[in-house]
Amino acid sequence: MLDLVALQQLWLSFGAEANIYDVDTSVEPLDDIVELVRQAGMSEADPAAFAEDGPLFEMEQEPFLCTVFQPSRAVRFVDTARWLVDDGTANMDTGDDDAINAAVQQAGFLGLFGEDQFAPFRVTRLCVSAAESGQPPEDERVVDLGVVLTRQLDGLSFVGQGGNVVMYLGPDLVPTGFERTARRISGVREPVSGWRGLDDVLGELDTFWGPFFGGTYTVEDVRLGYLELGRLEEQDVIQPVYAIDLNLSGGGGGADDPTPDSARLVQHVTPAAVNGIGPLMPSPEPAEALTREE
């Protein structure tokens, strides 16, 4: 938990020079994808081979499947025989450093970084286990690594479901798949004219969360970064935001609740620039009235 003094100190560390950028929405979804997936092993890749279905373009060349998400131009390429699949015996004990080195090397070979900069963020592990009814479970095994490389701009990391490359590595550290969500920027819409202060942001939290849920919250962490949304979402501006982790507890009735409710972590995201574009959070909506019959 960050108290007020810690928050004030944190705020003093914010203030890099940054901009509000326009996303280049004129780029064709498959613009640079074909060459990328050819490099990854899909020799028959051709723009005409991609089938459009709702928000996706997809092309399959067994065992590979390439998916392009139209709203973001994100690309995912997987080996369907191996991606997120347990071979029944694998148990990886690869350390984070080795995983990151392998992921960066593979992503570089594939040209996934383009003209953007990425930095290692997290190594995740896909684990499996099984159990027979009434018996203790098997020990868990690690069957793949998902290395998240986060986009960097103006010295800031990206936050959100986008703004990253994820390399999936199998037991031999050979990729089982990858994805890239990094919207192309066309230029600066305007420079950040100033940063929103702590009091302003705390006031927003109180306004948003205070009367709405009636419980208490604590601030667990705050990060300043550029926001990029996930692969199915439209986004035409990339701007710096404060990503604030809150721990919610209480609310409603429940003073005598026999099953104490888990506190719940949520993330509140708000424009960091004085001239930022918002709001960004889903606004509370009126609760549904009872209309259903027994």
Add this chain to the structure above:
Amino acid sequence: MADFTSVEYGVEWNSVAPVPGTECGFAALPATKRVAVAFADRMAKSGHAEAFRWGNANAWASDFEHPAVNPSGNSLVAVDGVHLVYFAGHGAQEEAASFASDHFGCRAYYANMRLGVNKLRWLVLDLCGAVTSPVPESVVRVWSTPTSGDPAHPNQGPCMVCAFVDHGFPGINTERGADFAVAVSRGTPVGTAWLDSAFARSGSDVNRPVAIACGGTLDEARFRRDRGTLAERDAGPVSSRFLASKWRR
């Protein structure tokens, strides 16, 4: 890309806090409605058949509990009356899904569920604490009973339960429901679709999605976990002698 299989689905969410006087206490979570509705909208656009879309006052704990365990339970005609159900809201750790509606109670206890004995093949619980760490032991402790069948279908259950380990982590990234719907509709294995859609790519905390599959043998449970798709819609209650799980941490 597999052939398209149309399924019947239902969605429920709880985005508000309980009214005063309710036994349960939990905070409102506005993002859960967006997650759930996005799932439902995308499923409809993909050509699936919507059976129900119940939020807040219309989302009831009794929809999930089996009448043989709790007489007020209505699962056989509610969640177990469709192939695929997505619930977004609060969870009490290893205990229950929480409901502000307080209709025959504010919690649907996992121990009172007997899932998949009728029509339900896949249940997604987009909430906190359905599984905790360490995962293998928690899966057995929490999910053996809800997948153990009822008197008419002993040791039978659904194909899969999808959930989170420890905290679910809502924010402005509310697309995971839609992302999941797109993926399963395209023939992606259900467990793989959930792990890919719900895995958080940023943040100081992370969503740790977990998929738990049932099977009559170890190989069957593992196969269903990694390869099972909506094409298993008519598999009927499946043997739950084995549970095979996968999760990302």
